[in-house]
Amino acid sequence: MEGTSLYLPIVILLMQCSPSAPVTVSTNKHKVEVQEFSDAVLSCTFRTERDPNPRIEWKKKGKDVSFVYFDGHFKGPFEGRATIDGATVTLRGVTQEDAGEYRCEISAPHDSVNLGETNVTLKVLVPPQTPSCEIPSGAVTGSVVQLRCRDRHSIPPATYSWYKDNQQISPPRNANATYLINSRTGVLEFKAVAKEDTGRYSCLASNGVGPPKMCEGKHMTIEDVNVSAVVAAVVVVCLVIVICGCGGLVLHRNGFFSRHRGRSFWISQCHGAAHISSQTLHRTEDTSNVNYIPPPQEPQDFKHTQSFML
Structure with missing residues (x-):
């Protein structure tokens, strides 16, 4: 103690x-x-x-x-x-x-x-929202085509995958692939589309927070370029230009253009023919309107319309 x-x-x-x-x-x-x-x-x-x-x-x-x-x-x-x-x-x-x-x-x-x-x-x-998708309805073979997909609300940012005819498009395995997929930006790019790329495309957004969301699919059609029709239209336009040029030269030598009316008439006819040919090339529905302006009367053509009394 x-x-x-x-x-x-x-x-x-x-x-x-x-x-x-x-x-x-x-x-x-x-x-x-x-x-x-x-x-x-x-x-x-x-x-x-x-x-x-x-x-x-x-x-x-x-x-x-x-x-x-x-x-x-x-x-x-x-x-x-x-x-x-x-x-x-x-x-x-x-x-x-x-x-x-x-x-x-x-x-x-x-x-x-x-x-x-x-x-x-x-x-x-924030879980994914339904992404907005930009899918062209059509394109021609050999052209560069981009399909875009974006969800601006998900947190963390969503990643994207693309589907064709309800089948997921696999990321390209080598640099020689004809398409590229960016899973972060949601861009699917075809370097040169082919007819085999025709189909219904859709995009899926996911970020691991909630269920993934897919945009509504849209059909994209790939068509061949009608090369023969384009060449034919170009040839027709060239022929019209040559004919108008040669015809105008011949008529000028023969004195057809001594009066303004003859020159205006020939120019209007050539313009009309060239415009019709350009319609074939561009496939438009525009019509050509050529305004005719009467030539002024020359002195020798003047006639008295009433008598004068001195």
Whole structure:
């Protein structure tokens, strides 16, 4: 007993002299990822040196720091849709507006270190939406064709895969492939389309958060170029130009163009023929309108229309 009584004052003295831990703040998860419209738990734990009732505050960082929890109450958009347990906050039905960086602050005025804080980043995930697809209805063989697919709302960004006639198009295995697929941008590009590429195309967007979404399919038809028809139309146009040129030269030598009317008539006929030929080349429905302007009367053609009396 006497030995114990001797050591007891020493133990008490050591306990009084030993330093106490100041306020400390921590979290068990610095990055929180939850799906949109679900609940998010922002963890915050603390320990104080002396102060039994420290002040708890939550703030959200942004262009301006705003209060989430202050003076025992939730503020702004968090009022009525958040709860607190100790210093841990639960947000209900989070949206993209709630995403961001949050800070938990513990203030203990009676501690030697009277302020501690920790940060928690909230990321709100959005499942894929039905992507918008740009699929041409037709093209000619040998041309470059791009099909586009895009979902601008999914978080994280969606990746894309293409389907032809309900069968997935495999990514090209070598550089000699006739097409390219960019799974990040959603672009399917044909370097030179062929008739075999005709079919119904659709695109699938996925990001691992929710079920994938596919756009409505669209049929794309690839047709051959009618080379013989194009060549024939070009030949006809050339012949018309040559005939008009030669005919005009012959008529000029024979004095046909001595009067303006003859020249205007010949020009109008050549213009009309050239325009009709260009219709065949371009397959348009335009018609040619040639305006005829009567030539002015020459002096020798003037006749009196009434008698003059001196």
